[in-house]
Amino acid sequence: MSTADSNLAEFHWLMDVLQTIDVGILVVRLDNRILAWNSFMENHSGISPDDAIDQDLFEVFPDLPREWFEHKSRTVVQLKNRAFTTWEQRPYLLRFKNNRPITGSAEFMYQNCTFIPVTNIRGEVESLCIIIYDVTDEAINKLEQQRTNAQLKELSRLDGLTGLYNRSYWEKQLEQEFRRQKRAVQTTSLIIFDIDHFKQLNDINGHLAGDHMLRQVADVVRKTIRTSDIPGRFGGEEFALILPDTPPDDAVRLAERLREQVESLVVEDEQAGPLQVTISLGVAGWHSRYERHQDWMVEADQALYRSKAAGRNCVTLA
Amino acid sequence: MSDYQLDDELRDALREVTNVAMGRAADLLARLLDTYVVLPIPVVNLLERSELNMALSSLRSVSSVSAVCQGFVGSRISGEALLIFNDTSFADIAELTSYSGDVTPEIELELLMDIANILIGACLKGLAEQLDLTFSQGQPVLLGQHVNIEDLVRNSSSGWQRALTVEIPYRLEGHSVDCDLLLLFTEDSINVLENKIHYLME
Numbered sequence: 001m002s003t004a005d006s007n008l009a010e011f012h013w014l015m016d017v018l019q020t021i022d023v024g025i026l027v028v029r030l031d032n033r034i035l036a037w038n039s040f041m042e043n044h045s046g047i048s049p050d051d052a053i054d055q056d057l058f059e060v061f062p063d064l065p066r067e068w069f070e071h072k073s074r075t076v077v078q079l080k081n082r083a084f085t086t087w088e089q090r091p092y093l094l095r096f097k098n099n100r101p102i103t104g105s106a107e108f109m110y111q112n113c114t115f116i117p118v119t120n121i122r123g124e125v126e127s128l129c130i131i132i133y134d135v136t137d138e139a140i141n142k143l144e145q146q147r148t149n150a151q152l153k154e155l156s157r158l159d160g161l162t163g164l165y166n167r168s169y170w171e172k173q174l175e176q177e178f179r180r181q182k183r184a185v186q187t188t189s190l191i192i193f194d195i196d197h198f199k200q201l202n203d204i205n206g207h208l209a210g211d212h213m214l215r216q217v218a219d220v221v222r223k224t225i226r227t228s229d230i231p232g233r234f235g236g237e238e239f240a241l242i243l244p245d246t247p248p249d250d251a252v253r254l255a256e257r258l259r260e261q262v263e264s265l266v267v268e269d270e271q272a273g274p275l276q277v278t279i280s281l282g283v284a285g286w287h288s289r290y291e292r293h294q295d296w297m298v299e300a301d302q303a304l305y306r307s308k309a310a311g312r313n314c315v316t317l318a
Numbered sequence: 319m320s321d322y323q324l325d326d327e328l329r330d331a332l333r334e335v336t337n338v339a340m341g342r343a344a345d346l347l348a349r350l351l352d353t354y355v356v357l358p359i360p361v362v363n364l365l366e367r368s369e370l371n372m373a374l375s376s377l378r379s380v381s382s383v384s385a386v387c388q389g390f391v392g393s394r395i396s397g398e399a400l401l402i403f404n405d406t407s408f409a410d411i412a413e414l415t416s417y418s419g420d421v422t423p424e425i426e427l428e429l430l431m432d433i434a435n436i437l438i439g440a441c442l443k444g445l446a447e448q449l450d451l452t453f454s455q456g457q458p459v460l461l462g463q464h465v466n467i468e469d470l471v472r473n474s475s476s477g478w479q480r481a482l483t484v485e486i487p488y489r490l491e492g493h494s495v496d497c498d499l500l501l502l503f504t505e506d507s508i509n510v511l512e513n514k515i516h517y518l519m520e
Contacts, residue, residue, distance in 0.1 A: 075435070081346060082455065086459070089424075
């Protein structure tokens with residue numbers, strides 16, 4: 001073989017590799033004319049090399065964000081430095097379909113891209129090579145994991161039975177509110193309440209009826225409070241509410257409404273028939289003499305016990 | 319290799335080579351942001367695995383950071399570059415790169431990647447050119463946005479024991495921007511690096 005023949009042979013297999021390799025290779029001149037378009041690009045875009053080569057990139061892909069692309073390529077060209085983009089930053093450079101159209105869960109192909117400056121013999125940047133990697137599976141896994149973590153985080157805050165916040169999360173919120181109160185102009189109030197004679201209801205009608213009642217009371221709480229209020233179940237039959245930016249008088253009105261709603265609630269239990277309960281409530285506004293958030297809770301708790309002592313089914317302000 | 323000590327000669331030489339490389343990176347950053355970049359002094363260390371977290375925490379007094387890492391390999395030298403950004407820097411960076419409007423987490427990520435591309439790319443290129451080798455760079459990976467610095471490398475479970483680290487703290491003059499570039503070389507890269515550097519110094 002002559003040197004020319006072997007050069008040609010080498011060129012041929014090199015081109016073959018570039019064509020077949022399973023990453024997208026796109027070379028554009030600095031005026032955005034497309035110079036190279038391998039079969040990955042052809043197959044995923046459905047645009048043949050004849051329709052792509054020598055065309056303006058933005059005419060072939062009208063959706064490509066021009067400003068962003070030119071900003072990226074400018075830094076690559078000016079600084080003669082590679083640039084990488086990840087799917088987290090921009091899910092795709094060119095919108096291609098997911099390469100698993102049947103079993104895949106993503107609508108499109110997530111892409112990582114590398115921008116490489118291509119220099120001529122004189123060392124000047126003449127064009128830009130963009131390599132596109134299909135990272136759909138990786139992206140989907142990571143997104144799924146993030147979603148699961150977020151769900152777990154939410155679940156770990158909730159009380160399983162009633163769906164209100166659990167004690168530890170609720171108390172963390174109270175701690176935050178306590179710190180905020182030191183600077184706040186508006187007073188925040190606290191309501192602690194429990195269901196009267198709940199043990200008796202449990203003993204007579206069984207724990208299932210008791211659980212049913214707890215869920216129904218939690219529903220009343222959810223329907224009565226405002227979106228900014230923070231409801232929690234302390235365990236047992238005890239509940240607590242943080243009412244941000246609510247003076248004690250308003251909190252008492254809300255507590256009274258809660259008391260009425262629960263009093264008029266009739267829970268139909270399959271075994272035990274219609275059940276009714278009442279609640280006793282204690283309300284405490286924030287006070288600067290509190291040293292810790294627990295002092296605030298103690299204050300509300302004592303008001304609750306005065307309600308109990310006063311014959312139950314009533315509201316007491318600390 | 320367990321009793322390997324970092325000899326002063328290698329440390330000095332590595333510092334010198336890094337100085338040149340990061341000077342170039344700083345120059346590029348200065349051109350991109352059109353502002354003066356304070357030239358940092360690189361710190362070279364040999365760290366045990368258990369010491370890495372401590373070293374990371376000592377970099378930053380603030381707790382909230384965003385970070386990107388990128389693997390590199392070439393001529394039997396391999397490692398990772400880690401760019402750690404103080405979250406309070408983003409407002410200033412956005413201003414310098416003339417992003418207008420609110421600095422959303424998306425824009426922060428864009429800025430983080432831009433700076434990572436420049437600093438990591440230029441630094442590795444500078445090192446490679448001096449040592450007469452080329453590095454392949456993997457895709458950069460976002461380690462986390464707005465995370466606690468201790469959580470950055472907690473999940474790493476590969477069996478590495480020690481790493482040669484080069485810390486490069488970058489600051490911008492007149493702006494509250496600071497970020498740290500960390501080059502971590504694997505233990506088996508150290509001998510190769512040493513040979514290359516000897517060759518360069520002769």
